[in-house]
Amino acid sequence: MLQQAPPIPTGSQAYDWLWLIPALPLAAAALCGILHFLTLRSRGAWKKKATAHGHGEHGHAGHGHDDHGDAGHAAHGADHGADHGHAKVAAGIGGLGPWVAALSMYAAFALSLKGFAILRDLPEAARVIRSTSWSWIDTGTFGIDIAMHLDPLSSVMTLVVTGIGALIFTYAAGYMKGDPGYAKFFGYLALFAFSMLMLVLSSSLIGLFVGWEGVGLCSYLLIGFWYEKGWPAEAGQKAFVMNRIGDASFLLGTFLLAQLFGSLDMAAIVAGVPGSISAHSTELFLAGLFLFGGACGKSAQIPLFTWLPDAMAGRTPVSALIHAATMVTAGVYLVVRLNPLFAASPTLLAIIGIVAAVTAFVAGTTALVQRDIKKVLAYSTVSQLGYMFLGLASGAWAAAIFHLVTHAFFKALLFLGAGSVIHGMHEEQDMHKMGGLKRHMPATFLTFIAGAAALSGLPLLSGFFSKDEILAHTFAQGTPLYYALWAVGIVTAALTAFYTWRMVALTFFGKERFDAAKVHPHESPAVMTLPLMVLAVLSVFGGALGLPVVFNAPHLLAEWLEPVTASGTRILHEAHGEHELSHATEWVLLGLGSLIAIVFAVRGFRAYVGGTARDLDREAKSPRLAAFLGDAWTIDTKYTTFIVGPVKLLAFVIAVVVDAFAIDGLVNGVAAMTRGIGGRVRKMADGSIATYGLWMGAVTALMAFLFLWKH
Amino acid sequence: MPTNVLTLTVLVFLPLVGALLIAATPSKAVGLQRGIALVATLAVAWVGMLLCLDFDGSTAAVQFGQTAPWFTLPGGVDVHYRLGMDGISVLLVGLTSILGPIVVLSTWGHIHERVKEFMIWLLVMQTGMLGVFLSLDLILFYVFWETSLIPLYFILGIWGGERRLYATIKFFLYTVAGSLVMLIAAIWLIWTAGTADVMKLIDVAGAMPVDTQLWLFAAFALAFAIKVPVMPFHTWLPDAHTEAPTSGSVILAGVLLKMGTYGLLRFGIAMFPGAALQAAPWMMALGVIGIVYGAFLAMAQTDVKRLIACSSVSHLGYVVLGLFALTEAGLRGSLLQMVNHGLSTGLLFLLIGMIYERRHTRALDQYGGIASVMPFFALFLVFAVLSSVGLPGLNGFVGEYLILLGTWQASPWLAAIAVTGVIFGAVYLLMATRKMLFGPVVHSENRSLSDLNGREIGLMLPIVALCVWIGVQPNAFLDRTDGSLRDVVSRIERARSARTASVEIVPVHRLEIEAR
16 A cells, blocks of 8 residues: 555646647547538538429438438438438538547547556656646746646546446447438537546546536537437426536636635645544635535435436437446546545545435436336436445545446446437337337347346446446445445345346337337448447456455456545544455355345346337336336426426515516616606707707816815 | 736727727728728737736736826816736736727627728727726726717617617616716715725725715716626616617727726726725625626527627626626636636637528527528537636636535525526526527528638637637636735625624624713
8 A cells, every 4th residue: 555645746847748639639629610601601502503403402301311321221311311311411521520539539448548548657656747837827826737637547537437428429420321410420529529528537626527518518508419409408407507507616626715715726635635534624624525516416316316217318329328438427537636635534425325225226216117218328327426426425436437437338338229229210219118129139139138227236347346346345334324334235136137138128128119111220331330339348357357355356447547546545443443345245245235136136137028008007006106217216306396486486486576677676666756857868968969068068167166166 | 918008008099099090091991991991900919918918917016007197176086097907907808909900800790881980980899898908097097988878879779679769768877877876986086085096995995884884885886887797777777789780889888898897896896995885795696697687688599699698698797796706716707707708708609600691580380490501600609608608618607616615605595596596597508599590490591691701711710719718728818817806805804804894893892882
């Protein structure tokens, strides 16, 4: 174990290339934007010509689909396009968009690998490299400077963001083909990647906030991408506003930290926390709480989780996926990045633990009854984020990042797989209208099974190891509260296994419940299935990054993150002593985890492999419970009733009663009293220069009078 | 270019020269009038920019100063024609100069009647505004203050919308009330101090007893608070904005309101630091109330122009809050936010004007789906909204962050309430954006709207560039305010220590009495 936190690194010009990692996607975003507007211009010209020749856009739709190289699909191109509410059109110059964006991502990934290699060759205590700073805001008392800061934690994050990002971009090139906003979409994706990389690489808390708000913006834009529909735009607005609630809290945290440490450089904060615990425990608690409030917004924890399911039910699975795999994990990253701050307050950790466990459980139960395949995955994401925060609450920083990484693998896989299913089913998302798809889309099916197995925590897959490690750490805390949190975690694991295999059974097994005359399910093109295969391999074998102690193998990820997590871990150990589980206990927990995963996976699968009868039965027997669960415990409805409604009412009261009636009434009353003056003003305002001169003269006379009166 | 040629006098009176030239043209020669106005404002922008770039922000000293004796008041006080630039005025002078040609270009689209008169008023107003920011003689300041307001009465009253008379009279009554109170206080101050030189007055007034300062502060602050406007003196603003032609709204939001916040800083805080210190909690409270109140007001609006006007009440609440936090960060943020608000809200009004010229309605429910018909318009509108809600990387964030940080240093509770404005701002602006741009095209009239033309895009580009520049490299702007703001802060600190000293003296004094 390291004896002390690494010193605050100084920037070096030798590492200025780190700036390229976020800069490349930013440049790509700008280029895609230009391409988009060029496309619009050429399309505008084309449209005029086409109308002149009597051809509508639909006449073109079928051609756009020939590129798929799939005859069956192409034949249905026209009605597929109509389903979108768009005519599919040739991409034109906008077709370069995905090339530009994907290329920037692969380049950023290569640079991330280079950074990783440099760090690996450095001695453990010195594994930090930093570019020179950019002096951003001089506040008058301290400067907010931003450097690119690569250490073990940010290197893991950049690898995940750029690696999975590159796969997503590749997949999206196939999925979005033929959309009128092809280049624009990739512009948003690249802008998202830029923001996310800024978030994980910035040395300053405010630099992190740039990325933090940036991903929020891109999420807003991506959710509302098919804005003509109306409701995606509303979901986007909701996401932005709920994120902003968290962001406001985040800002308060930065003010308090600036006051405490005189700097917002995160390395300085991390270095400063251990020395100020005794004198400033309340301030540290509050600062941590404010930042956690921000994390609740971004990482969709109760009470700010309701935006995520809406956001993911938007029409592009790709956007849903970047949320699941990267953006929403920003809160987890933030806590690990500032782990000593959170370790300093046991109360804060307990609050995080309770919020996390409740979120995991509520979202898990909600996922049980969803029919929309993407909603199952969305609530599952919320629930899994709860696990990550549960790990943080137990001081298991590395385990939380481990679950973040494996979750990125398998959730990305599941979202892309769901996208492939939806694509093949002509935009159908209701699992009750699917069934038996394994015959039609074998590649999607097999990879989806791998993702589902990992998510449900079946033994030896990636999700099994990471989830188990979090639960073991929670158990090891050994207090009644943490035993309770652990119990909730175990129950949620059972729920996870159940809803995951329900989803598999409903989608791929049983009878075909769609109208075979209208819908012809088909496998997606290779550009979409190849990323699925890569992710499937990662989901299955990703657990090797962090094998449990009892396996007598090194926990690669924990060792790698040690320089970052040591400070927080040491604070916890000094305050509460070390919590090590005996090997026997650990074996029991592993066995219990395996047993629960297998039992509930089987139950979930068997209950639904025959069809939707069980759902319909439940709905008929206890409709109120089904509705309650289906609506995520009606929390969102309650918000509408008790927060949105009163806010709207208050706005109305302020505008009509206070402003128009009371304040303006008073003003108009005064005006009426001085009607004589008003009449003259009216004349003046009619534009007569003479009256104006008269008025100016009157003012001068008044001035003169005042002078004379005084002397 | 040597600054001894491009003096402040040239800057201030260039627009007036343009106005005189336009007055000499035949009234039918609309093209010529527009041309002269554009050339004059471009020249102003050029000179203004050069002077701002030449300005050295490391010192509080007045730069490019020009003085000439003017007349002597009865009582023997000499009034001077005295211009000069310092860190408090430099950014606002830059803003006023740059907005000139943009506003003139925007009138191509909506001013078709009495163009000659309009251009004259516009240019006279610019002279007035530049004069307000640059004059360092209190009498001269007052003259320019009135000069900049009168043209707006006419612009509002002649070229305004349906309820223009109501809006004009309301605007007139409010401002006259404020101006008169300020005039009386100014004259009293000048006589008492025996000088009208602002820089001398700042020294003299700062040494006055706090009770005297408070009366004078109250009189000045009232005039400026109406101008800002600070809630509850704000109700003239939504009416004025709604009825004003686009160019009038842009100037009003962009520069005229800043005369109020500028005045609060120079003639409120810098001149009467003792009084400002006492009034600070109240003024901060008014600022926070303005932020929240304006946001709720904006949420309830169905008229998009009125909504933006109400958002100004909220945004300027931030400026007032930051000013009276009396901290370095707060003052820097407020000064920058004055410019930011001018840019982002100016951009919003320009855009609303452009769509109004096409569709002739301001009702939000008459729009919807505009993004698919006018993609360039949508791009610029979303940009303006993001700048306005303070997205990091654009200008608004820097100002807002500094203001909130400065407020936190003075009062964490008020900062915690003010930070909700970050949420509410997103609520009403994104709501308006969604209703205008997104969803299906419901009204068939909207289907045939033409997208922005080259002139419209071109005139907005400088604003867009500035928004990005300030957002990415704010220090280039903040540095220019540094010297003067440090001077203001040191005056406040002196007043603060004087206050604590006097509090300490009391018990000693009492002890002596008791001893006797």
